[in-house]
Amino acid sequence: MHSIEFCAGAGGQALGLEQAGFRHEALVEIEPDFANTLRLNRPAWDVRAADMAAFDGRPYKGVELLTAGLPCPPFSVAGKQLGERDERNLFPAALRLVDEIRPKAVMIENVRGFLSAVFEDYRTHLRAQLDKLGYKTDWRLLNASDFGVSQLRPRVVIVAIRKDLVEAFDWPEVQPHNPRSVGKLLHDLMAENGWRGASQWAARADDIAPTLVGGSKKHGGPDLGPTRARKAWASLGVEGKSLANAPPERDFVGMPRLTLRMAARLQGFPDSWEFYGKKTTQYRQIGNAFPPPVARAVAANLAVALRVQKTFAASSPRAA
Numbered sequence: 001m002h003s004i005e006f007c008a009g010a011g012g013q014a015l016g017l018e019q020a021g022f023r024h025e026a027l028v029e030i031e032p033d034f035a036n037t038l039r040l041n042r043p044a045w046d047v048r049a050a051d052m053a054a055f056d057g058r059p060y061k062g063v064e065l066l067t068a069g070l071p072c073p074p075f076s077v078a079g080k081q082l083g084e085r086d087e088r089n090l091f092p093a094a095l096r097l098v099d100e101i102r103p104k105a106v107m108i109e110n111v112r113g114f115l116s117a118v119f120e121d122y123r124t125h126l127r128a129q130l131d132k133l134g135y136k137t138d139w140r141l142l143n144a145s146d147f148g149v150s151q152l153r154p155r156v157v158i159v160a161i162r163k164d165l166v167e168a169f170d171w172p173e174v175q176p177h178n179p180r181s182v183g184k185l186l187h188d189l190m191a192e193n194g195w196r197g198a199s200q201w202a203a204r205a206d207d208i209a210p211t212l213v214g215g216s217k218k219h220g221g222p223d224l225g226p227t228r229a230r231k232a233w234a235s236l237g238v239e240g241k242s243l244a245n246a247p248p249e250r251d252f253v254g255m256p257r258l259t260l261r262m263a264a265r266l267q268g269f270p271d272s273w274e275f276y277g278k279k280t281t282q283y284r285q286i287g288n289a290f291p292p293p294v295a296r297a298v299a300a301n302l303a304v305a306l307r308v309q310k311t312f313a314a315s316s317p318r319a320a
Helices: 012-019 032-041 091-101 117-132 163-168 182-190 198-204 227-234 260-266 279-287 292-315
Strands: 002-006 023-028 065-069 105-111 135-143 154-162
Touching: 002 012, 002 091, 012 023, 012 065, 012 292, 032 279, 065 091, 065 292, 091 105, 091 117, 105 292, 117 135, 135 163, 154 163, 154 292, 163 292, 182 198, 182 260, 260 279
Parallel strands: 002 023, 002 065, 065 105
Antiparallel strands: 105 154, 135 154
């Protein structure tokens, strides 16, 4: 099964789709450093450093799945929530590309602010536009911690499926067990330089992480978010004012800081996944990513729906 992705970022959603069995026809990402991260990890992927608002989708007509991680600021409670009036709103571009490509299914990730009451009219408009194009649209607020990610990260996933495939799709079920605590997940990385306090720290960090905040291009740096977020990290024994370049040394005393690798693991990336660019740019990529395990769970169920359609088509009298 083939897919095309827009606003691909550091590849969290793309990696999850790959794990669910999709082959990427193209990945479109406007940020050069982010695009280089994709190339660094998957040289065979066709990565386009381009603006999706100006991208021509017609050469990709018939690709089975269109995915996107659209910019969050237009709908984020941390911003002005301008929605359709925000110049960064790329839903109109997404609708145009859906029309040009006519995939069997669409999967779009965004922040939970998208479900705010203030955007009810916009959600109705979006659903109506996709209905005209032949899709049934639904959305859900999914928590990353329900899919094995050691982080409380609520995200809205919008799924639009061609109307003849609707009955074959089910939202993924949450995992029956809680994910590992921050301490258990990061103990080996914290102890990498022989820190003698690693085990004691891990015992204290006995809960999942608050949401990682990557910041935008104009705002936010290599820290773990605003004051409230840093207090939540402090309760886990983590200093959130900045990120460390390396794990604590043997005789370190105090609250340790996260490294980029630790943040990436908390986001559900494998340790082998590398990030291109300077420290702040790398953290933006990590903090704004769609956790691969969540993307994989939704994409796996979409894959089932698409396989049902393929099986039906192959066994129909017309196909014979």
